[in-house]
Amino acid sequence: MNVFGLIQIGLILLCTTTISSLQCSHLPLQQRKMIENSLQLLDKMGKKFPQQCLREKMSFRFPEQVLKPRQKEAVKVAIEEIFQHIFYIFSKNLTLAAWDGTAIEQFQNGLYQQIEQLEACVTKKQTHYFQSKEVNRLKLKKYFQKIDCFLKDKQHNLCSWEISRAEMRRCLQLIDKVIRKLNN
Numbered sequence: 001m002n003v004f005g006l007i008q009i010g011l012i013l014l015c016t017t018t019i020s021s022l023q024c025s026h027l028p029l030q031q032r033k034m035i036e037n038s039l040q041l042l043d044k045m046g047k048k049f050p051q052q053c054l055r056e057k058m059s060f061r062f063p064e065q066v067l068k069p070r071q072k073e074a075v076k077v078a079i080e081e082i083f084q085h086i087f088y089i090f091s092k093n094l095t096l097a098a099w100d101g102t103a104i105e106q107f108q109n110g111l112y113q114q115i116e117q118l119e120a121c122v123t124k125k126q127t128h129y130f131q132s133k134e135v136n137r138l139k140l141k142k143y144f145q146k147i148d149c150f151l152k153d154k155q156h157n158l159c160s161w162e163i164s165r166a167e168m169r170r171c172l173q174l175i176d177k178v179i180r181k182l183n184n
Contacts, residue, residue, distance in 0.1 A: 045103035
């Protein structure tokens, strides 16, 4: 390979790294916009919370301590994992939910894009830091398993989906609150 070819490869790598770091520096703003959009889509996909579902209310108790580590990168890793769990739940049996299919698809796409951006921006070192805090990962897994089991126990009926949708709303609002605090 000649010198000109090596220079071209070097410039491409430099540009790619620069673009990637610019995207990561705007990540908090992108996250806030994505969460705002996701909350709107959650509202759009279903109607008002059905009265008949009020008696079936369930307390899942989101483990807020997973979003309180001292390092911003660890919070990003936790948020990425939360988005992955939400994506998984909303990729399941939605047929009985009777929601707006376009809004569901847009919600899933937004989550997927955010997961991809977070994966690209979180360094392996920081991922290792969070993995050493396995207790937090287990708390998140347990929280989302409760929601998943609730849906299965109720055979993915309308009320179970509405309750889960309300819980995801609270979860996203909490993440938004944490992101705002980190950027102040």
